Amino acid sequence: MIFAPFTGKDNHGRPVTFAAGLLSKENADSFSWLFKQFVKCMGVAPKLIVTDQDLGMKVAIAEVLLNTRHRWCMWHIMNKVADKLPKNMLGSEELKKELNACVWSELIEPDAFEESWHAIMERYGLANNDWFLSMFASRKFWVPAFFRDFPMSSLIKTTSLSESQNSFFKRYSKCRANLMLFYMNYNHALEAQRSNSAKLEYYDSTKVPILQTELEIEKHASTIYSGSAFNAIQKEIVYACFSLSCATLGVSTNRENEVYNINDKDSNSWTVTYSIGDDTYLCGCKKFERLGLSCSHIFCVLKYKFVKLIPEKLRGWRWLKSQFVKPIHGGFCDDHEVFSAVDEKKIAFKNMYALFFEIAQSIEGNIDQINAFTAIIEEGKKQLLGEGVVLSSIEKRALIENFYGSRVPNFIEVHPPNVVSTKGSGSRRKSKKEAGIKLAKKPGRKCGNCHVIGHHDSRNCKKVNEKTKQRQ
Incomplete structure (x- = not known):
């Protein structure tokens, strides 16, 4: 296949x-x-x-x-x-x-x-x-x-x-x-892929990138972008702010827009348009639209306008750190066939998650609203689950069955395999080092041929073997 x-x-x-x-x-x-x-x-x-x-x-x-x-x-x-x-x-x-x-x-x-x-x-x-x-x-x-x-x-x-x-x-x-073996190997491959992604997320949350300037906009970029994305956008920031070839040639303004003419290292002239009403930047090179990362031309305009933080509409979402990426829950199309194939419980669970994250992100910068939201969740927890209530074994079983979506069968046909009787019997083959250590711990005995106390007898005495070889 x-x-x-x-x-x-x-x-x-x-x-x-x-x-x-x-x-x-x-x-x-x-x-x-x-x-x-x-x-x-x-x-x-x-x-x-x-x-x-x-x-x-x-x-x-x-x-x-x-x-x-x-x-x-x-x-x-x-x-x-x-x-x-x-x-x-x-x-x-x-x-x-x-x-x-x-x-x-x-x-x-x-x-x-x-x-x-x-x-x-x-x-x-x-x-x-x-x-x-x-x-x-x-x-x-x-x-x-x-x-x-x-x-x-x-x-x-x-x-x-x-x-x-x-x-x-x-x-x-x-x-x-x-x-079956392919399915197991496929899962192992996905686990390895997720493990590598988890390592990168850990690095993003713990390591501080090396900054090349003292600009506030570079520091801000290092806090929101993933490691690989920051390395790419750092080059654009440094080039826009410190390269002599990247400069603003002219500015024209009206009530709605500000138009900047920017020159780059290849002597190309690009137009950056800033919309005053909705606070958006558009560049003729269209790098932000094509890749999701702002170009040096836009950063040149931000430097000209003394902007210290990357505007929200220029951050995008594609290359942000995982904790900044907006979660996407549900979002199924209107096809009835798709809806029928999805469990209603999963849809309700995703909708609950979506509502929670939507509220959490909207109040992220207000400590009073965060405390109020936490109090509401705690009060709802008491109403739904109670406080200090010890569940019986039957209630615990029902809770677990409801969580997994299946019931424990009355008759269990599949049982764990019996323990092998030879397990741990010491019948495995020992290495030469193990055999030597074990032999050294044994008490010596006197050989009948050489009369030396050791770990041999007359049948395998070295002196007897040497005499036998000389005779042959």
Whole structure:
């Protein structure tokens, strides 16, 4: 069977497995079933999915994931360029540089990409090449210029993350394992993945990042972002605040907006628009929209405005530390089939959690409201559970059964295995060191041949053995 995991990235930039399926075939019907089950279990379809150019998967995504943006792996496409070029152009370094600069750039608009693509095709005589024509016709599936306005489009651009997860799961699985053994190994792999994530969360909560400046905005970033995200945003802050090439060229204001022209190290000019009404910043490079991290152009404007803390709408949610990430509970779609597959008790439990965290986050900065909310919870606890009430064994059993959602059977058929009678009998084979220690503790006896007190007798006396060898 074919193992098909769904892989994404967590707030540390590390791979995380959402789900996995086992398929008998790699065709459109199998993939359609897989995507339907994924949406049914998750309650919502993904916003973006990255795959290779498999035709069956493309058909299944168009059929099932109607509101999901489908993206092809760029690496698989660009890796085929060498095979599709004429032989006389294989050694052309200029062609490779121009094509990579055109295709991989996330800073150009679709119109600029198309213009640059056509110029390259005409310059190198590839305008009538069938493969390049087909790739240009499918450009909306793989060229970054067409994903500039799509949220988090720069998070995953290739299937390298999925390939690394395949290699990761191979450490815990065997090709000839049965289904039960595979399931156990899969759980072990997920436990290892969660353990690594827990370590990073522990580091985020205990370690203090090394700051490169004394700016308040850098200190604030170190307290809210995860370790990997802070390392990336720290470079943007340092470059924006201390680089001579990043500077404000001009400012224009009106009642609603403030428009800043910012120059960067590549002599590019970007426009940062600050909306006064809703306190939002928009940059022409669209890094915040594509990746969820503010660019150096926005930090340059924040420095110009003497802003010491990162505005709330620029913090995003994707790369925050775990304690700052807003919890998502429930959130199922309106599909009746999905609702029927979910236990009502679990939905009510998630709604309770969602309400609790919503209130906790809204009163986080007010100590009086926190104390009042705590008093309300304690009073509700007394009303529901009582105070100092000792439950009987029957009530405890009912409470446990209600918690697990199942009852203890009247007749138990499965029992623990009997203890092996040879357990601890000392029949295992001892090492030479153990045997030597045990022999040294035994009292010595006098040998009948050499008359020496030791741990041998006349049958295995060394002197007798030596005389026997000499005679032979």
